[in-house]
Amino acid sequence: MSDFSTFHMSPDVFREQGKAVIEMIARYMETVETYPVMSAVRPGEIRAALPDHAPVTGESFDAILADIAPIIMPGITHWQSPNWFAYFSANTSGPSILGELLSAGLGVQGMLWQTSPACTELETHVLDWLVEMLDLPRHFLSSGRGGGVIQDSASSATLCALLAAREQATSMASNRDGLRGGLIAYASSQAHSSVEKAVKVAGIGSAQLRTIDTDDAFAMDPDNLARTIRRDRDRGLTPFFVSATVGTTSSNAIDPLERIGEICRREKLWLHVDAAMSGTAALCPEFRYIHKGLESADSYCFNPHKWMFTNFDCDCFYVADRAALINSLSLLPEYLRNRATESGAVIDYRDWHVPLGRRFRALKLWFVIRYYGIAGLQYHVRRHVELTRMLVRMIEADGRFVIAAPVPLNLVCFYHKAGDAFTRELMERVNSTGKVYMTHTKLGDRFVMRICVAQSMTEERHVLGAWELIRRTAGEMESP
């Protein structure tokens, strides 16, 4: 038995304080709707409430917890509120929180199979489950040449896809010799900013990222892609990577994977597909059309931490051929050598991403899938899509507003006919009530409000309430 004297928190104090934190979170779940969704603090206000210096002597955990309500909570913007309609959701859930808790309690490192075999094997297993659950192409299964890994975010997944593609395109010369220029990457004008970030990080340079035009639905135009690739080849450049999106951040546009895939196969380019939020919809057979053509993809990712009730961070990243990824990122210093790795019989996930250390994130994903079951997860996806369609009908029935883009799933972009300034002012007034939170984007040059219906606890009454608030506020602005 360990000695828990001398500053450590004893197991008994942990029991007591653990229950207090569990109770705090349970109360938060019960009351989250009563908070203003968007924090109203001004810059510097939180810091001003904190002491200038760290304490020399330890404090009681009661004292620490007592500071949460007055100091921290005013600076929280409530992503878990059912009135959260901003950005994409970042849902958590009871089973996920408890999975994260257990992972922290076990405190293991999954950098190598050897450093905690369960951490690696549960991850591989659950990611294989998800291939079946989403009906993804079977080449992403770990039983063949592919496989899945949990990354912190789709941004990191995109970077890893780009690195694997870069190494494949240069026959490993860029890893060894460094980049010499000439590599060209492609994504639509609506692709997530992480593609440009990855292109910068990898040394390709943002000028080598071609922005492909989109069609009226803000989806990538494959003809424009094909023409741009041809023009680059004619100039002696080396096209190597295409990032397509299933559910763009701005408007949920779905790039036509089949035609993009044909082009990538013909041109021998790496195709990465980013389905960060929308991939979860493929749990339901009726929404699987969003992945049509995915069999041509070399890599794919979606984020259970967005729409699948698994708290951040949890991005599931798949590759069709893990060798390309591992070749790009693998190193084996002496202090990490071990017989399991050398046997070749195990996966060492540190070779699948940038960091070396890694948490036991598969636990929370396993908990979520088992607690909800496939049927429970499907239920929520369908409910969010239905609520979104209800909202679309209400917006369409109101002659003052226009829907700005197709609504395939759970995101509506719309604007007031009075124009950009009016729409922006409307959104800011609505947000400033604290009753809801929504954000904006630009489509074409137009300022549009976005409502993403994806928060775990959002019910019909929240969507109705948000719409009523928008309508009423617009009315007040029209006739002040």
Added chain:
Amino acid sequence: MSDFSTFHMSPDVFREQGKAVIEMIARYMETVETYPVMSAVRPGEIRAALPDHAPVTGESFDAILADIAPIIMPGITHWQSPNWFAYFSANTSGPSILGELLSAGLGVQGMLWQTSPACTELETHVLDWLVEMLDLPRHFLSSGRGGGVIQDSASSATLCALLAAREQATSMASNRDGLRGGLIAYASSQAHSSVEKAVKVAGIGSAQLRTIDTDDAFAMDPDNLARTIRRDRDRGLTPFFVSATVGTTSSNAIDPLERIGEICRREKLWLHVDAAMSGTAALCPEFRYIHKGLESADSYCFNPHKWMFTNFDCDCFYVADRAALINSLSLLPEYLRNRATESGAVIDYRDWHVPLGRRFRALKLWFVIRYYGIAGLQYHVRRHVELTRMLVRMIEADGRFVIAAPVPLNLVCFYHKAGDAFTRELMERVNSTGKVYMTHTKLGDRFVMRICVAQSMTEERHVLGAWELIRRTAGEMESP
């Protein structure tokens, strides 16, 4: 009040199951010493115990938790055991686990100040506290041109340092135009493998990473560094980045920062200092000599998730001039624009690392610092160093063993005089008992065992027990 029907875990079930998980962790803390430290499962054994398909219907949380002991625990290697002497430690603690729990419960995103101001401001504040706590150079404070940010790992911190240096060296041309070759980075032969990984990721290429010789103490030889830089300049190449280490992974060697810093200032190279485990020692004034010369560093990182009782992930990364870092990683797509960001009055941490989304990791760090207090943290650092010195004396008193490198802090490398094969066999026999876990490295060409005394719960009796086991096993091997 939200409706918690339909598959979600209700707050009341969360209360009940949360207590069960807290109890499970408390019991784990009480019994961790009774487990074999290193998991003995064979590859595939954990997966074989898991069902082939995800459940269609949700399961009770009781059923899920009931699987932890039989399915997961056999595959856990116990980083939290007081008999953990392998790699570097990855300590957790009661206050840290509860901070991670609360972070998961609040479920906020800190990508922008705007998306949860408390998440950003608490992080900036606590990282400023740590500058004072470790007596780091004041140019790392956020009040000037520098500042700190939490990264997931030192690997990611090293990559970000390299990217900032790359952009500074090329006047932003590599971000825009891509790399053209010629950039040269430097690290000692004992530097962590993450330097080579970063050089590959960033497109510099591993052939452009110069391996600088070390002295007899395995610390970087500054004369060799200066000569190598000069030779590269003579060849028309562009030296730009030096990574120095305070406490190498292999042997805890401390690179001479003062002399390296002089060279970097003279040559105008970015100096990054990686103090992943050992930085924590600077909590104690008597160990601050390890940072002597740090005022020349452009960036610095250390990991509270190693030796400061804050569970992974929590790497504190500082830059002297945040503009270089932000210039390298910043992008502002329309859907992330907001008035706070545009005012320039706030920090948006998504521009300080690769991922966009980010957890509220400052909570656990704040909890740990407050619960232990500076005095409590110092107590444990001193205790670990004392136990290490005791171990050194015992090894030195035993004529069969040789200490292979200086022991500045809490890591001992040693070998049996009978040679590499004997030492390896000895380590494997000792580990296979499950009573302790230690790992190895190579110093020069010699195979050496490493004992890192840094696990939170390690007491004198654990170190004595480990040494007795090594001695006895060596004796059995000598006269079978």
